[in-house]
Amino acid sequence: MSDLNALTLAGARDKLVAKEITSVELTEACLAAIEGSDSLNAFVHKTPEIALDQARAADQRLAKGSQQDPAPALCGLPLGIKDLFCTKGVPSQAASAILKGFKPEYESTVSQNLLDAGAVMLGKLNMDEFAMGSSNETSVYGDTVNPWKVDDRRLTPGGSSGGSAGAVAADLCLAATGTDTGGSIRQPAAFTGTVGIKPTYGRCSRWGIVAFASSLDQAGPITKSVRDAAIMLEAMCGHDPKDSTSSELPVPNFEALLTGDIRGQKIGIPKEYRMDGMPDEIEALWRDGAAKLADAGAEMVDISLPHTKYALPAYYVIAPAEASSNLARYDGVRYGHRATLDAGDGITEMYEKTRAEGFGAEVQRRVMVGTYVLSAGFYDAYYNRARKVRALIKQDFDTVFAAGVDAILAPTTPSAAFGLGEMQNADPLQMYLNDVFTVTVNLAGLPGVSVPAGLDAQGLPLGLQLIGRPWEEGDLLNCALALERAVGFSQKPNKWW
């Protein structure tokens, strides 16, 4: 069978269980696709030997599988892992020079959960350095290129999980892990025609994931379908005593909750997300999506989230503040890069040179912003005020949900994928605007999913975002399934790489 790598998780799983294919065949198909994908620059560290070992073990397990003793959920399914996840014995650099050569002695809880579910790891995926970016252009490995292309224009796959989204869209793997601090799963999913869900804060353990902004970071899957997102998310999440912020709530069987029936569901359209200068086709996509959900039996209601306009500034205070502290550990003392010192240099020079060489410009910018907003005399004006805004934003959502709204529909991004390098000389704030529809969800700790909903005039994918009640990823994914079915998005990028 050809193009096994193009299968979904659900499709491949069924064929594996039916013994139509083997995990080794599936894994070899992905490895071959990865080998031919260097121009995409999605996989930055390939682990074919580990993958084939795991595939062989999975095949043995699948051979023993029976109805009474089924193989685990992801048995034999090849995945890509974002470089932000620490993977034992495998380079884990967060796409930064400062972690050059770093091989952890431990496996992140989320990637371990996936391995425990039988998954096969194909390698590590490109991303923005320390997950700081919306275009995958801040990576020490260089840009990831979006498999979607217009003419000869090389496009961004989005960020920070750009490698993950690009790899899934290009069928290099069946699915991939991502992390989302301000939109880093949903925005790249929207730019690549894939599905990406950020679960409720606390659903996935953060243990072993290189921290960017601890109160906002969440892991989640990027997949080819909503069903796949349900399957993979369930395997990723669960209580972890090693992460104090991880929830003890039981994890439902998300796939079993997928009916696609949303009759009677109340779906909110937030008026504050209709922003000045929003492209008509985004507006049209949103309207169209709402109409289709209404056709599917949902009740569409206009809602207000009045503090939305303060979300972006609050986010760009809180996230850098936490990052400035979280990244202090990269000091050249214990692991990773250490600058070569001149005679007479002391510890201060070691810190300064190591961090100047090891961190890219965007990371340095955010560390400096974060240091500034936490400094004496500015703390109340920036950080404390941002926390108050955050509480108000959460309250906005609480109010809406308390009024009976089940989910909120909004665009994922204000545009389709833009060209690599095109924002290079722009004000950094322009780049930050990419997160305008996604950061509210992180600030409020809510689950949010991006579903491909159509193509723009140039033929590039666009996504719609559904925001759900806390801990109700099952309902949210069901709603996403209804949207996926209603819009019937099935396009794939033309292979040019």
Place this chain on the structure above:
Amino acid sequence: MSRLWLCRKATKLAIGDAMLDLTYETPKPKVIAGAKHDWELVIGMEVHAQISSKAKLFSGASTKFGAEPNANVAFVDAAMPGMLPVINDFCIEQAVRTGLGLKAQINLTSAFDRKNYFYPDLPQGYQISQLYHPIVGEGEVLVDMEPGVARLVRVERIHIEQDAGKSIHDMDPNMSFVDLNRTGVALMEIVSRPDIRGPEEAAAYVIKLRQILRYLGTCDGNMQNGNLRADVNVSVCLPGQYEKYYETQDFSHLGTRCEIKNMNSMRFIQQAIDVEAKRQISILESGGKVVQETRLYDPDKGETRSMRSKEEAHDYRYFPDPDLLPLVIEQGWVDDIAASLPELPDAKRARFISNFGLSEYDASVLTAETASADFFEQVAAEHDGKIAANWVINELFGRLKKDDLEITSSPVSPAQLAGVIGLIISGDISGKIAKDLFEIVYTEGGDPAQIVEDRGMKQVTDTGAIEAAVDQVIADNPAQVEKAKANPKLAGWFVGQVMKATGGKANPKAVNQLVAAKLGL
């Protein structure tokens, strides 16, 4: 507010079901005579007490002292990427226990904050501490100065925080080394109000705090290993200013303070305060201003030195640690801990005074450590408390000190000491023989009664034998007899001779009576 010192204060202590009134006078503040006028000292302390716990505050790594460098380091202690802290509940319990022991308010909700600064022995680049919401609020420590004189020092707060590692700069000319064994070990920072008024009070405060911590079992108080360290805030003011501060809690009545960091000896604490106060006085009297700063005490040079210049002044950028949720504890749990508190030094001492009739001094000595108090109580259970106290303090403690032994490793058990005392009370041996017996029990062990039996140490109470000895001494010393008749005080010489002749075993009382009778006194 001059009532503040030399006024009679009273506090109530529960002794069993009864309440005991404890009255004390407050000591006078230390006054230093400057060139122009007198100055008073105002001292506040931040005591860092290592929580007695086998594991660190946020990791499972061991806290055992003296391990190979970097042997006790978990991934989170080394701040490996993606590692997260998880609160060790036992450490929280110890902090609550300490708070209860200091009669402090326990905050059911507290939170951890990050204190950010770069140093190689601080792998995370921040210390996890509790700035904004400490777990323990206001409490107090009654600091005993001398019998009947004590200072009530208010505790402002106790918070929990991580210790840092150790940088070693003298192993190599070009490199520094870092040992992370101590990194992440749980500390309690016990912050006092500036209620301490002199170097001796400062040392006494640390001694009392250490005693309470050891009673509670929440810190072993080992200062040599750095398990108890103090930062001392010193300022000076003119007489009368402190009272204004106390009345209003307005710090502007006080002088500018300097913080002397990391003191781990009572002697150095006192020296440093004295030196620092004199430094400040000389600055002020020559028209200068004291700069608020952190200083180090150099015991070799007998001076304090500024630790860092202004341009290096730290901005710690405190903010709530997003890796940890607010710490919420339940009143029921606090109540359970309160119910399990041991009898604390003040109560125990008061009970010893009232139940055993001990002097305040003896009671203080015996209650310095729980182990010695327990030892005493076991001995006193069988005999008169005063005799027991006398033997424990004078004989046992003296003997242990000679061998540099702790009460916990005493070769003599409470039962053995009670046995020795019992033999005195029953009249089987004299006090003098008892001391010999104690030494035998101390060095060789064994049952005191059996030893007395086996070695023929029993006191001679047979008057016939004593009488014969008295007669013999009188017969041998006619000149002395004449003198004694003129001066009855010389009878003691005869008693001594008789005791010598009987190998010390004669009952001294009987000898006294017989000598007096035979000499016709």
